[in-house]
Amino acid sequence: MEPISLGPPREERADAARNRAHLLQVARLMVDELGADKVTMDGLAARAELGKGTVFRRFGTRAGIFLGLLNEEETQFQQRILSGPPPLGPGAPAAQRLVAFGRARLEFLVQHSALCRAAIDPGQPVPMGHSPSRFHVQTMLREACPDVADITTLTLQLLAALEGPILLYVYSPDKTDPRPLVDSLAEGWRVLVERVCG
Structure with a gap:
């Protein structure tokens, strides 16, 4: 039928x-x-x-208001990835793009930390698997690490080291200068990417 x-x-x-x-x-x-x-x-x-x-x-819900605001910011961030200058945008090797992506993403999350916190609905699981960055990271990993069989799992593991929940845990908006934290997390991300893509 x-x-x-x-x-x-x-x-x-x-x-x-x-x-x-x-x-x-x-x-x-x-x-x-x-x-x-x-x-x-x-x-x-x-x-x-x-x-x-x-x-x-x-x-x-109240969280939905902030998710709507955050989605608008996410659209602009994704545009930088798709058409901005390298190494974040096209034109650089995949591993370099991933390193640049990590720093840019951390800066984005710190800049919008109040919206990120407010957009978390305590009644819902953290939507890690639905990160707007998932497709980009997965694509770059597939190019940089062609020998890895399970790119999907590796993508989720790397994003867990970078995306909102961990940043919200370690970053408090009342800190006057978030740059040392961003530098530290970005360096950790660089080490992860370079070792994975070694």
């Missing part, structure tokens, strides 16, 4: 898309003015002059 095609997924309605964009814009202003810890669903709804139900429909 042939499966019934339901067609492509429905696109977001124009008014829903406008509401989402407006809510993200207002949320960004509130984070800048008040700090992420002071932004609430009720406060966002009131400031945006929309119903609280609209905020829930767009984001689901």
Whole structure:
């Protein structure tokens, strides 16, 4: 029996898309003015002059608001990887790109640490396997380490040494200068990559 095609997924309605964009814009202003810890669903709804139900429909949870903001920043970061200058962007050997990626990613996570913390939903598992960087790291590893059979597992292991959860554990936003921490973690990442890709 042939499966019934339901067609492509429905696109977001124009008014829903406008509401989402407006809510993200207002949320960004509130984070800048008040700090992420002071932004609430009720406060966002009131400031945006929309119903609280609209905020829930767009984001689901308070963490969803910050995930939406973080996704916009992630898009810009991914663009640097795809088309920026080497060694982060195309044009350098894969191992060099991975080393550059590690430092850039750590700097990104420190810069957006308040959003990263606020985007973690305590009721959900940490979405390590769904890192937006997973495909890039996996592609670079496949090129740099063609003899490794299980690139997928190696990718997850390396990302676990780099992505948000470990950074949130060791970095506190009240530290005045995060550069020594970034330098230390970036050096550890370089050693990992060079030994793996040896």
